[in-house]
Every structure is written in structure tokens, then in C-alpha cells.
Amino acid sequence: MSKRYIHTDNAPAALGPYSQAVEVNGTLYVSGQIPFVPATMELVSEDVQEQTKQSLENIKAILTEAGYSLADVVKAGVFIKDMNDFGKINEIYAQYFTDTKPARACVEVARLPKDVKIEIEVIAVK
Numbered sequence: 001m002s003k004r005y006i007h008t009d010n011a012p013a014a015l016g017p018y019s020q021a022v023e024v025n026g027t028l029y030v031s032g033q034i035p036f037v038p039a040t041m042e043l044v045s046e047d048v049q050e051q052t053k054q055s056l057e058n059i060k061a062i063l064t065e066a067g068y069s070l071a072d073v074v075k076a077g078v079f080i081k082d083m084n085d086f087g088k089i090n091e092i093y094a095q096y097f098t099d100t101k102p103a104r105a106c107v108e109v110a111r112l113p114k115d116v117k118i119e120i121e122v123i124a125v126k
């Protein structure tokens with residue numbers, strides 16, 4: 001088994017004892033990304049659409065560092081604070097996954113790290 005740990009300064013640093021992503025045998029597992037701006041490690045905005053965009057930009061940065069793209073994403077997990085934001089989140093999400101639409105789960109959770117409104121994780125395959 002080949003295993004590679006991925007890190008980029010173009011995505012927020014891990015907030016705990018985990019990696020931004022791990023690649024195993026051609027599959028990349030990207031840890032949940034919250035809407036922090038990498039340079040400042042601060043929340044991008046209180047707006048759920050801006051938070052969605054920042055989370056996806058963080059994912060893109062990690063994918064790029066590992067040599068993958070959004071087109072390689074086969075599964076996404078979306079964790080949201082309020083299911084009433086589902087439509088707003090989908091508007092932004094659909095801009096990132098246009099031609100390829102990965103399998104996805106979306107769940108409302110009681111609380112997310114740093115009290116953000118969204119966290120997104122993905123799995124990509126080459």
C-alpha cells in the first residue's frame with residue numbers, strides 16, 4: 001500500500017491531529033474543510049454562500065496540491081448547520097461541480113468546528 005500525506009499553505013492548516021488529505025493507492029481522502037481563509041485562518045464571512053464557496057476553494061487547493069481536480073471527486077460529504085440553507089448551498093456547489101456530479105450526502109448537524117455554517121469533505125479517484 002502506498003500512502004502520501006498532502007499539505008498546502010493554500011488551504012487552512014488542520015485544527016487538530018489530522019492531515020488536510022491522505023492519498024492511498026490512487027484515492028485521495030480530503031478532510032472536512034471549513035470556510036477559513038488560509039492566509040488569516042479566520043472565517044470568510046457569516047454568509048452561508050460565501051462560506052460554501054470558501055470551503056470549496058479550500059478543497060480545490062488541496063486537490064491541486066495532490067495532482068487532482070474537482071473532476072476527480074467521486075463522493076462528497078456536506079455538513080450544514082441549518083437545512084434551511086440547503087438551496088443556497090446548492091447554488092454555489094453546482095457552480096463547482098458542473099460536468100461531473102459526485103455522489104453526495106448532506107446532513108444537518110448540531111454544531112461544527114468554530115461554529116461555522118458548513119463543512120465539506122471529498123473523496124477523489126484518479
